[in-house]
Amino acid sequence: MTTTTDSAALAALAALEATIRRDDRAHVFHSWSAQAKIDPLPIERALGVNFWDYEGKKYLDFSSQLVNVNIGYQHPKLVAAIQEQAGKLCTIAPSFANESRSEAARLISELAPGSLNQVFFTNGGAEANENAIRMARIHTGRPKVMSAYRSYHGSTAAAIALTGDPRRWANELGYSGIPGVVRYFGPYLYRSAFYAQTPEEETERALAHLRQVIQLEGPQTIAAIISETVVGTNGILVPPPGYLAGLRAICDEYGILMISDEVMAGFGRCGEWFAVDHWSITPDLITFAKGVNSGYLPLGGVIISDAIADTFAERPFPGGLTYSGHPLACASAVASINIFKEERIVENAREIGESVIGPALREMAERHPSIGEVRGLGVFWALELVKDRSTREPLVPFNAAGADAAPMNEFMTACKTKGLWPFVHFNRTHVVPPCTITADEARAGLAMLDEALETADQYYVGS
Numbered sequence: 001m002t003t004t005t006d007s008a009a010l011a012a013l014a015a016l017e018a019t020i021r022r023d024d025r026a027h028v029f030h031s032w033s034a035q036a037k038i039d040p041l042p043i044e045r046a047l048g049v050n051f052w053d054y055e056g057k058k059y060l061d062f063s064s065q066l067v068n069v070n071i072g073y074q075h076p077k078l079v080a081a082i083q084e085q086a087g088k089l090c091t092i093a094p095s096f097a098n099e100s101r102s103e104a105a106r107l108i109s110e111l112a113p114g115s116l117n118q119v120f121f122t123n124g125g126a127e128a129n130e131n132a133i134r135m136a137r138i139h140t141g142r143p144k145v146m147s148a149y150r151s152y153h154g155s156t157a158a159a160i161a162l163t164g165d166p167r168r169w170a171n172e173l174g175y176s177g178i179p180g181v182v183r184y185f186g187p188y189l190y191r192s193a194f195y196a197q198t199p200e201e202e203t204e205r206a207l208a209h210l211r212q213v214i215q216l217e218g219p220q221t222i223a224a225i226i227s228e229t230v231v232g233t234n235g236i237l238v239p240p241p242g243y244l245a246g247l248r249a250i251c252d253e254y255g256i257l258m259i260s261d262e263v264m265a266g267f268g269r270c271g272e273w274f275a276v277d278h279w280s281i282t283p284d285l286i287t288f289a290k291g292v293n294s295g296y297l298p299l300g301g302v303i304i305s306d307a308i309a310d311t312f313a314e315r316p317f318p319g320g321l322t323y324s325g326h327p328l329a330c331a332s333a334v335a336s337i338n339i340f341k342e343e344r345i346v347e348n349a350r351e352i353g354e355s356v357i358g359p360a361l362r363e364m365a366e367r368h369p370s371i372g373e374v375r376g377l378g379v380f381w382a383l384e385l386v387k388d389r390s391t392r393e394p395l396v397p398f399n400a401a402g403a404d405a406a407p408m409n410e411f412m413t414a415c416k417t418k419g420l421w422p423f424v425h426f427n428r429t430h431v432v433p434p435c436t437i438t439a440d441e442a443r444a445g446l447a448m449l450d451e452a453l454e455t456a457d458q459y460y461v462g463s
Contacts (some may be wrong), residue, residue: 017054046073063423068290079334114282121325125263125289126154136224201241219254229275232264236382269292271350271378388462394427
């Protein structure tokens with residue numbers, strides 16, 4: 001029975017939602033969007049792995065927003081740490097030493113492999129990648145940076161130039177972003193550019209291709225190779241065995257720096273602190289953001305090897321940010337890392353991937369013909385949806401829009417109707433919940449995903 005008080009509260013929420021929608025459409029300019037074609041959903045609250053709209057509808061978040069809410073929403077210890085730091089010191093310039101900044105850098109360095117012992121803080125992942133390639137060019141004295149097709153490194157000038165997906169195209173109007181970017185194909189066995197049939201062949205041929213590009217470009221001109229350890233938005237492409245070791249060896253052979261973009265893959269997402277830990281690889285630079293504090297405050301950075309840091313011992317680094325190492329953001333990173341350790345969140349991500357998500361997705365693939373491939377690790381998984389398994393024709397065309405994108409749009413709608421918030425890109429749906437998700441919560445979301453996949457199956461045309 002609804003009381004007068006309940007009715008008044010519901011009416012107040014409805015009025016607030018209407019105000020938020022009105023002001024958003026009148027004044028907020030949204031990223032990656034045609035402004036007249038969007039209708040952003042107002043969110044009233046969030047907790048754990050769920051969020052709610054103003055009508056009270058609950059969504060289980062299988063996207064972690066932008067694959068960054070690794071610790072889940074409103075973790076009380078993390079909120080308390082931010083409040084405590086705000087009461088102590090809200091901000092201080094990067095030129096000063098600060099307790100939360102120093103402690104965050106120490107903890108991050110201790111987690112990083114090898115001799116990566118210093119941290120340059122940024123406000124996010126794009127700025128981290130910008131500064132990483134700046135460091136690489138100055139350290140080596142070389143101009144070129146190699147980056148892969150099917151990659152995303154951010155939307156600032158240099159980062160979008162490094163990016164190897166269609167988001168780069170519109171940013172190239174009238175200029176090329178930054179000079180010296182050279183592209184190559186990374187491994188992707190399901191749609192191999194090298195006609196490989198096995199993971200071993202894919203590794204061998206992808207490395208041979210990379211070596212050939214380096215030789216044709218001139219090894220002495222190449223400062224760095226930047227790659228997402230596990231490609232994120234462009235497919236959750238887990239590198240085949242031996243590939244990263246081969247990449248490290250090629251970089252060492254030619255004096256090229258290895259930059260691992262762990263903005264999305266790091267801090268528990270792949271069931272390790274850093275994804276490179278799966279393959280016991282030590283890059284020269286690691287870029288991070290997102291999961292370091294789950295987006296509670298803007299924070300990113302570059303973890304720097306001793307050799308590169310030594311380049312700037314007597315020579316100034318020509319870069320800086322007003323909010324580099326912001327005390328509130330760094331305090332949230334310190335709290336987050338400690339919470340991860342205390343609550344075994346990295347281990348939870350690994351165990352959920354191995355025992356719940358992976359097995360469930362592979363079982364779904366046996367029943368849903370539209371699932372062409374299952375791949376992933378930790379809480380970082382993708383289903384590649386197809387119209388025909390034999391030809392591997394994608395459910396929707398590459399970079400589909402309008403009517404061509406209808407099958408994936410219908411699938412997304414089916415998920416949201418059931419109370420599951422998906423992460424969808426091109427012909428893929430990614431299963432990327434917070435690293436804190438429980439086995440029961442994961443199974444509940446997977447059950448909703450299972451039902452929604454019936455929508456995709458309707459477009460299947462193979463035998």
